Amino acid sequence: MLVCKDCFSDNELKRFIISSGHNNGCGFCKKKDIETINLEELFDFFKELFDKFQIKTDGERLISKIQGNWNLFSDIAIGNRIMNYVIGNIDTHIQNSEELVDFNIDILDNVNYWHTLKEQLKWERRYLQDEFYAIAFRKKIYRSIEELQLDLNSWLSYYNNERTHTGKHCYGKTPMQTFLDSKTIAKEKLLETLAEEQKILTFGSKENVG
Incomplete structure (x- = not known):
């Protein structure tokens, strides 16, 4: 069955459908x-997503859990229809979108950490939250801080050394290239350099007067 971009709120899924x-x-x-x-092109994605949950009688509805953590669908009704269609066509322990579930034990610590991190990033590092963390945690379940750090390091390297920027001062260059190109300008503005130039100018003026 065909599904459109407007059925989802997740920007990555929307872009995938558009492209x-x-x-x-x-x-x-x-x-x-x-x-x-x-x-059907998203069946593998949903299969992996459903595998992250365990059925639990005192848990939360699957659709609410997914919407609350990832805001995947444009609304609950659409989400229910899509998920129930997927569930009926893949091999999964989940029976329907209203199943009461919780995260698997081995990722609960990671999820709790993510909630704490989201609150910190919301106020302290908004850019990393939007550009890296929000996307990374939708695509992958991290099982350790070290694993998350490796992906962050890789993203930072890409951001600084490969991704070109059109913002102020970059003009289509990478941040690293902008930094390297501006080193000579920055050096000229150092107090030591300015002081040395002032000495030369002062000395030259005295020579001229003499």
């Missing part, structure tokens, strides 16, 4: 002439 899909009618929200893909 991979074709204009058709959506089988879930019923919109016409909109970018769609066959939902």
Whole structure:
């Protein structure tokens, strides 16, 4: 069945559908002439996602758990329809989108850490939150801080050395190239350099007077 970009809130999924899909009618929200893909293309994604949960009688509804943590779908009703269609077509222990679940034991510590980290990043490092952490935690379940640090280091290297920027002072260069290009300018503005130049100018003036 075809699903469209507007059925999702997650920007990565929306971009994937836009880049991979074709204009058709959506089988879930019923919109016409909109970018769609066959939902089967996302079966592996949902299978991996469902594997992160265990059935628990005092747990939370699966749809609420997913929306609360990742805001995956455009609304709950659409999410229910999509998830129930997927569940009916893949091999999973989940019975339906209303199943009461909790995260698997081995990732609960990681999830708790993520909640704490989100609050810190929300106020302290908004850019990293939006550009790295929010995307990374949607794509991958981290089992240790060390694993997260490795991915962050890799992203920072890409951000500084490979990704070109169009912002102020970068003009299409990478941040590292901008930094290297500006070293000579910065050196000229050092107090030591300015003081040395002042000495030369002062000495030259005295010579001229003499």
